[in-house]
Amino acid sequence: MIADHMMRLVHMENSGLVNMLLNDKHGDLGRMYNLFRRVPNGLAMIQDVMTSHLRETGKQLVTDAERLKDPVEYVQRLLDEKEKYDGIISLAFSNDKTFQNALNSSFEYFINLNSRSPEFISLFVDDKLRKGLKGVSEEDVEIILDKVMMIFRYLQEKDVFEKYYKQHLAKRLLSGKTVSDDAERSLIVKLKTAYGYQYTSKLEGMFTDMKTSQDTMQGFCSSYPELTDGTTLVVQVLTMGSWPTQPSITCHLPFEMSALCEKFQSYYLGTHTGRRLSWQTNMGTADIKAIFGKGQKHGLNVSTYQMCVLMLFNNADGLSYKEIEQVTAIPASDLKRCLQSMACVKGKNVLRKEPMSKDIGEEDSFFVNEKFASKFYKVKVGTVVAQKESEPEKQETRQRVEGDRKPQIEAAIVRIMKSRKVIDHNNIIAEVTKQLQSRFLANPMEIKKRIESLIEQEFLERDNSDRKI
The missing domain is CATH 1.10.10.10 (Winged helix-like DNA-binding domain superfamily/Winged helix DNA-binding domain)
Structure with missing residues (x-):
């Protein structure tokens, strides 16, 4: 009797299997499961329909251009979808192994349809470990990381994820923006347990470097006690192979800074033999004091590139884009982003641009914005980042x-x-x-x-x- 009506029950227009799945009708799904399993191939039919429906919705999810605009939202939808079907399998299909396998193979199929999935998963983790979890308990952080690991297992290109994760972790560590070291280490332990020591050895090396750098700085400061007044320098010494460093991106530092850098270099090379130092100015930050218009003082927290640009205005009222590019030697794409964040972002516009527009052109001129005002003494001028890679x-x-x-x-x-x-x-x-x-x-x-x-x-x-x- 059941076998005769299976097809019709599963494919009914507004109350068939797909409708039950869409509306989370766990009771109806459970009854269908218990009925159909009495018939040979009954469960296989439910499984086939569920798999094709899941693959279809998953495919739409990962290829929809609108959803690809926000990587965090993209991954969140995948996590929600996974949670929904985990719930259906445990509550309605009594944790049937064959259904779990079908779910896993479907997820693996559609997540890998989008070559940007590894990058987006790393951006999602970055968002959560950078700022997204303020006021959230450590248990909740663990739950989110566990969910991400579930999705991560479906990736075929785990080495691509590692590349992006390394870049994002480096930025978090160097800017001191990580929610907590424990959460960072917890994820690395999870990756290590799942994929072995080799996968995470470089990530662990990054934490070691941060610790060693603190000791190096203490040694440097005690060797040059006179440097504690005026301009100060904090250096992180990063091991070449562990960090995602870019070879020889140099920019011309202001004289005050380059003199300090040379002192550090001679100290460091004096205490370590056989090492070479190359400055990664694209990864640094700086705090500078600025006086605007009517003597209004502010402390600006900026990137190293932004500092190099702002220091030029100590000796000039206005500068053209070409002049700034020539004096600082910052790569064009970085320079445009750095100027855009100081001249075009409301509330952070310490510079004034002429002609005024949202984008930076090669004919633009820049001036100190004498009317700059902020209710805070310390102003963080972020860099306009392209959240996704171009x-x-x-x-x-x-x-x-x-x-x-x-x-x-x-x-x-x-x-x-x-x-x-x-x-x-x-x-x-x-x-x-x-x-x-x-x-x-x-x-x-x-x-x-x-x-x-x-x-x-x-x-x-x-x-x-x-x-x-």
Whole structure:
């Protein structure tokens, strides 16, 4: 009797399975589950309809252009969807393993349809660990991080997430903007438990560097006690391999700062041998005192780039964009963002721009805004950040990720060959893919190229009689 009516019950217009799923009708879903499981293939039918509905809604979720504008909202919707279906499976389908597997494979399918998912998940974590959890207990932080880990497991490109996560963590640590060290470490422990020491070793190195830098600064200050008056300097010394540093982005620091930097450099290199220091001015911040119009004083908290620009106005009333670019040597994209945040953001406009507009043009001129006023003495002038990466930045990150993958693929090939000694072409591709899938989904074409490269370097050789071996 049940078998005869299954199709009609499942596909009914306004009360079928899809309608029950949409409206969270746990009671009806439970009754359907208990009825259908008495019939061979009854549960398979429910599962198929649920899977196709979930994949369809998930696909809309990750490809809808409107929703892609806000990464935090994007991830929140994924978490809500996951929670909804977890609830349905536990309350209506008595935690049936096959339904859980169907849910997992559906999520894995549609999350990876959008190549920006790893970046968005990292931005979501950044939002929560940066400022989003004020007044929220540590237990709640843990719950959110656990939910994020559930979604993270579905990512095929975990190494791409690592790249973005590293950048965001660096910004949080260097600007002192993290909600708590415990929450940061908790997430790293979760990643380490799930994906091993190798995945998080560099992230842990970042925390070690922050601690070591404090000790270095104490040593520096005690060696130069006279530096505690006037201009002061705090340096974080970061290990090259652990941090997402950009090679040799230099800007011309004001004389007061460059003299201090040289003192620190001679102190540091005097206490450590065989090391090189290169300044990452794009990652720093500065506090400067400013006097406006009618003697109004403010303390401005700015980025290093913004400080370099503002200090120019000690000796000039007005400067053109071209002049600022020439004197500071800040890369154009950063300079535009930095000027935009000081001249175009209401309440933070310490500079005045002519002609007035929202964007920075190469013909613009800048002046100190004598009418600047704020009810606070200390004013934080943030930098206008592109929350998501722009297309060229995205391409650059992609290239860096691809570059990092090559040695990992080669190492996997050599590991397999050392244990197998002889293997045919299809098997080695399958084994390399399997070994690396916890970090990323290796492209068979790329594996092929790496095998060719290893043959050229004489790590491997082809069999004389059969080219596939």
